[in-house]
Amino acid sequence: MWTQLLFDDLRTTRRTTLWWMAGLALYVAVSWAFYPVVRDSPDLAQFVERLPEALRQTFGAQDLVSPGGYAWARLFSLLLPITLVIYSIRAGTRAVAGDEEQGRLEVLLAQPITRTELLAARTASLAANLLVLGVGIFTVTALGARLVQADLDGARLLLATAQVILLAWALGAVALALGTATGRPGLASGLAFALTLGAYLIHSLSPQVPALQPWRVVSPFWYAVGQSPFAGPPDARGVGVLLLVGVVAVLLATPAFLRRDIGR
Amino acid sequence: MTTSVIHTQALAKLYRTGVGLHPLNLEIKLGEIFGFLGPNGAGKTTAIRTLMGYLRPTGGAAQVLGLDLARHTREIHARVGYLPGELRLAPHLTAQELFGILGRLRGGMSGRQVQSLTERFGLDASRPLGTLSKGNKQKVGLIAALLGQPDLLILDEPTDGLDPLVHDEVLQVLREFRTEGRTVFLSSHVLAEVEQVADRVGIIRAGRLVTVARVADLKAQLPHRLEVRFAHPVPEGVFQALPELRDVQVEHQTLRCVVVGEADHLIKTLAAYRVLEVRGHQPSLEDVFLSFYREEAHVDSVAL
Ligand SMILES: Nc1ncnc2c1ncn2[C@@H]1O[C@H](COP(=O)(O)OP(=O)(O)OP(=O)(O)O)[C@@H](O)[C@H]1O
Ligand SMILES: [Mg+2]
Numbered sequence: 001m002w003t004q005l006l007f008d009d010l011r012t013t014r015r016t017t018l019w020w021m022a023g024l025a026l027y028v029a030v031s032w033a034f035y036p037v038v039r040d041s042p043d044l045a046q047f048v049e050r051l052p053e054a055l056r057q058t059f060g061a062q063d064l065v066s067p068g069g070y071a072w073a074r075l076f077s078l079l080l081p082i083t084l085v086i087y088s089i090r091a092g093t094r095a096v097a098g099d100e101e102q103g104r105l106e107v108l109l110a111q112p113i114t115r116t117e118l119l120a121a122r123t124a125s126l127a128a129n130l131l132v133l134g135v136g137i138f139t140v141t142a143l144g145a146r147l148v149q150a151d152l153d154g155a156r157l158l159l160a161t162a163q164v165i166l167l168a169w170a171l172g173a174v175a176l177a178l179g180t181a182t183g184r185p186g187l188a189s190g191l192a193f194a195l196t197l198g199a200y201l202i203h204s205l206s207p208q209v210p211a212l213q214p215w216r217v218v219s220p221f222w223y224a225v226g227q228s229p230f231a232g233p234p235d236a237r238g239v240g241v242l243l244l245v246g247v248v249a250v251l252l253a254t255p256a257f258l259r260r261d262i263g264r
Numbered sequence: 265m266t267t268s269v270i271h272t273q274a275l276a277k278l279y280r281t282g283v284g285l286h287p288l289n290l291e292i293k294l295g296e297i298f299g300f301l302g303p304n305g306a307g308k309t310t311a312i313r314t315l316m317g318y319l320r321p322t323g324g325a326a327q328v329l330g331l332d333l334a335r336h337t338r339e340i341h342a343r344v345g346y347l348p349g350e351l352r353l354a355p356h357l358t359a360q361e362l363f364g365i366l367g368r369l370r371g372g373m374s375g376r377q378v379q380s381l382t383e384r385f386g387l388d389a390s391r392p393l394g395t396l397s398k399g400n401k402q403k404v405g406l407i408a409a410l411l412g413q414p415d416l417l418i419l420d421e422p423t424d425g426l427d428p429l430v431h432d433e434v435l436q437v438l439r440e441f442r443t444e445g446r447t448v449f450l451s452s453h454v455l456a457e458v459e460q461v462a463d464r465v466g467i468i469r470a471g472r473l474v475t476v477a478r479v480a481d482l483k484a485q486l487p488h489r490l491e492v493r494f495a496h497p498v499p500e501g502v503f504q505a506l507p508e509l510r511d512v513q514v515e516h517q518t519l520r521c522v523v524v525g526e527a528d529h530l531i532k533t534l535a536a537y538r539v540l541e542v543r544g545h546q547p548s549l550e551d552v553f554l555s556f557y558r559e560e561a562h563v564d565s566v567a568l
Contacts, residue, residue: 012356103351106350111366262319
């Protein structure tokens with residue numbers, strides 16, 4: 001029965017997801033369109049070489065010229081993950097608490113379905129939408145790279161995509177869990193965004209602030225964009241951690257959802 | 265085989281502010297239409313949403329269709345049609361799509377039933393729900409509740425926003441529903457409609473059930489206003505002495521009064537005079553209702 005709920009929710013959310021997909025694809029495509037200019041400009045390469053090491057690290061700009069370095073700096077180190085996190089927190093908030101506040105769960109829950117099934121369907125729907133975005137980003141990035149003759153390693157691109165998608169999953173699932181446990185969409189998205197900003201702050205400051213170094217492992221950003229998957233030995237462990245964080249968050253919220261009143 | 269379709273034992277839902285639903289003992293029988301009446305904020309929606317499993321009770325227990333509310337919500341919902349008091353529908357769906365979704369969740373619905381109901385209520389099922397008027401949305405909600413032949417209908421103010429024609433059609437549908445041996449539990453402030461369809465009514469005020477009675481019994485308890493015209497002037501004192509008369513007024517040859525309870529004394533007293541005409545006013549349930557709404561929960565305090 002919950003698969004039926006999942007299909008219905010996918011139908012409701014597909015238009016939103018496709019618009020976000022269009023925006024992301026456009027950004028990726030335009031980024032690749034300018035790649036030849038960057039690659040063929042010796043001044044820029046030299047300019048980056050001369051930047052202080054700390055600055056280069058902060059902006060993920062150690063290497064702007066190789067295809068992997070360009071993809072990392074332009075797409076996967078900051079802008080894609082942030083955009084995906086925004087999408088995911090919004091979608092996760094709407095999934096239960098948002099619909100509930102709008103009174104949309106009232107007729108739905110009168111059908112022969114349990115709250116657990118509803119939660120499972122809405123969680124799976126968030127995951128499925130992110131998967132669609134992931135497939136889209138992977139495809140457009142690979143295609144774009146090929147069109148400008150940039151030789152991007154497929155496996156590394158896959159890992160990079162998985163990392164940013166799972167970062168979005170983890171934080172979106174936290175929003176979904178908070179909304180599910182409390183029924184308050186404002187609280188859910190507010191807290192989830194605050195958490196995101198805090199996590200990003202730890203992540204971005206820890207290279208320069210020694211006191212923050214030990215804390216970077218609590219930031220989901222560490223597992224998603226701690227280091228470039230396009231350089232050095234690939235490490236897929238972060239992906240597993242992020243997947244788990246999301247699942248555990250939703251599981252933790254379930255008992256509270258079963259206990260509380262729906263729609264106040 | 266149980267004949268009670270809803271059975272509550274001290275079922276309570278009290279909010280932290282102390283308002284809500286005080287322990288409720290209620291039994292709704294198979295095949296009846298039960299009207300749940302009360303002023304704004306009385307606790308009708310709270311009671312209904314607790315019975316639907318949306319609100320977790322703060323005390324007591326309830327069985328719906330013989331199934332325990334706390335444990336069998338899914339089985340109960342499979343056999344209950346529900347119309348929320350505040351209906352909110354996804355604006356981009358059409359009624360047809362919504363019925364499809366709900367039908368699939370219920371494991372199939374008959375297209376013919378949807379067709380016949382949309383025709384009866386005069387609903388255009390192909391328009392996005394967001395573009396429908398309030399009354400038309402309400403029709404969508406009602407049809408959604410009736411989908412898949414439920415054994416019990418729980419309707420929170422079903423006729424809210426309907427025009428008189430559709431209103432009557434809805435009441436007719438409910439009567440037919442009862443004829444098939446199914447049960448209806450509906451809330452309302454509109455007494456006229458409850459009077460038209462309900463077998464029994466429960467009146468709730470400030471979260472407490474004040475009375476449960478058959479509509480016919482409630483009417484029988486009603487004080488009758490009587491006007492008697494005599495052939496000759498009559499002494500006022502004779503009628504003022506009768507304990508079951510209220511508001512006694514005698515003007516020339518006419519007596520106006522309110523009869524509460526038995527009419528025996530009055531008839532015997534009247535027999536001593538030549539009576540030209542007796543006129544009684546149809547008792548109105550509205551008056552009972554208002555008396556329960558106000559402070560004293562006594563029918564005989566109704567002033568007519
Ligand atoms: N979540 C809540 N927290 C606190 N009090 C509440 C809550 N929901 C409802 N109430 C209160 O409970 C009481 C009963 O409300 P309810 O909605 O059940 O009334 P009602 O009989 O359905 O009224 P109406 O005829 O206006 O629909 C009201 O005093 C209301 O203010
Ligand atoms: Mg109400």
